[in-house]
Amino acid sequence: MTLFTRGLASAALFLGLTLPATAEITVTDLRDRTVTLEKPAERVLLGFYYEDFLAVTGPGAVDRIVALSKSPWADWRPGQWAAYTAAFPQLNDLPDVGDTESATFSVEAAIAARPDLVLLAGWQYDALGENVAQFEAAGIPVVTLDYNAQTVEKHVLSTRVLGAVMGQPERAEKLASLYQSRMQDTLDRVAKAGPSAKKVYVELAQKGPDEVGNSYGKGMWAGVIEMVGGQNIAKGQIENWGPLSPEYVLAEQPDIILLAGSEWLNKPAAVLLGFGADPALAQDRMAAYLGRPGWSELPAVKAGEVYGIYHGGTRALSDYVYVRYIAKALHPDAFADVDPAAEIADHYHDWLPIDAAGIFVVKYE
Template structure:
């Protein structure tokens, strides 16, 4: 073999050895690093596309606190950096206290302000350094052009919407949160359970027959019996009445919400009356119920409504169909429980085997770190 041929063969062997070494090194790196993580691509309920490198580790949560906790599961609070506190502590103070007792880290969360009081602060949001801001559609609309400042700081904004009160938006919002948090299996289970509960409710209502829909009156129980509180012509409790096959006496009387004329309520002769109640302990005349509230106090605050002028002759009052229902019982992943309670009032035979209180307790036991300690739906029994 000539010297030239020998040098060529040696060079080829060296090149092969270097290539083999690179291949081995590449496999070693892949073995050490594990499989490459694909980007997480999320399309939120506003159709906005967001790409995350990994599940969120620091979250700003604007609303839907219990839904976020249920979807994220254990460690949900550890992954929160900031909240809009007014929408939790302000609206549901005793619910907030129950979570605070179970999860003390909640006290350390940054409060970024709220939309209602015009205090939601871009500066506070940026300073909290979240990876992702999970906000309601209304909160994003409030931020407007300021949302660009948040995104410019490297914070992804994701929109969710349980306020729309549609199965589609409930399911989509649940799946979005699950994808952002890396808990897609848990989110899928919750979304399927919600869909199934609503489907079952609708099937029972259809089976009961739509003819002669019972007439329903819902009133916000903050002001007490001396002044008529808001009713709902569209959205909120109006959406629940529509879902369960009731005839809403406020439909066409108020655009969204507002008080009805007392004479009109009497003339409409509702078959069932629901006064919404919550942990409004600072309102002396409000109907109160919920976490840690004695049901006797709920009945005490509700009973004077029956003494309003003209109410004694209403079918709902004569037949003992007057109820208190938790005002926070709409626009959440377990709002089907309250819909089923209302449906059972309207169509008792179709829902004879349904126990909404037990369903609420089961939802909490399976998905949340606290128990629903208190009454969240009750009937004012005649003479009670």
């Protein structure tokens, strides 16, 4: 977890001070690359981690974006995109440089936007491969972040690196400290509660009850379940993600069911959660899943332990909220005073330029 600067910049960042505009900044990014900026970035090509960029950079952050990899925001989280473009219509007018997932990312279009910094997720950097050299040849620094790793260490380092390159080390340190403290509090409560024998089944509730959606053997929700002491029934059955057979789920008799919902468009049977979600519709869509053959006899359904959780909530600075939500389902007494819905509202109020207007965690009633 290393953050280096030179001369005066080194001392200033170490102490968490605001750097002079002319101070040279050197960071070690999340692909262990040493990158130097002459000063905090003013013209950013933003590849991913849009809300984390806004949270760390603070007021005026949108004005410092000159181009976007738009699809992972507008297409993956359309409700979130709609909320931000309503508040900041200029986002609609920014050049879209494509995305690495669909192999449409254009380095030429990115360079044409004249950024003084390219911010990429680690997975975007990996996908671009040797093409990154075109940015370097054009004299444009590239910095990688990695909230996808789902570790406290990399969340904190990503936040500090982002704060350094955007000239906001103090704000970044406050966010990093908040994340560390909430995660440590969560792990302390889990440890005090002791091991849980509860079995957990998570399903990506995108396709509707007639077709089985993905579960997670490693990473994503699997990583969270393991972190807070749950017994993930997909572990050992799926390498990363994929569907479990209905027969297997019934045989495992899960004690907790998590339906991961999002803001999907043109998915008429999906559990819709996130920005702009309707509480009554969310309950109706969850109820449809519980009508599957045999589900009425599952321990989770009989005990009322079925939850909806926002699929866009993992792998971000606010994901401690979703960790705590699952931990509370597993250890209700240990988390009796924790209100994850209030915590997500507080995160937006304190750190982001819009409110969390929607449903992000919900229990089936």
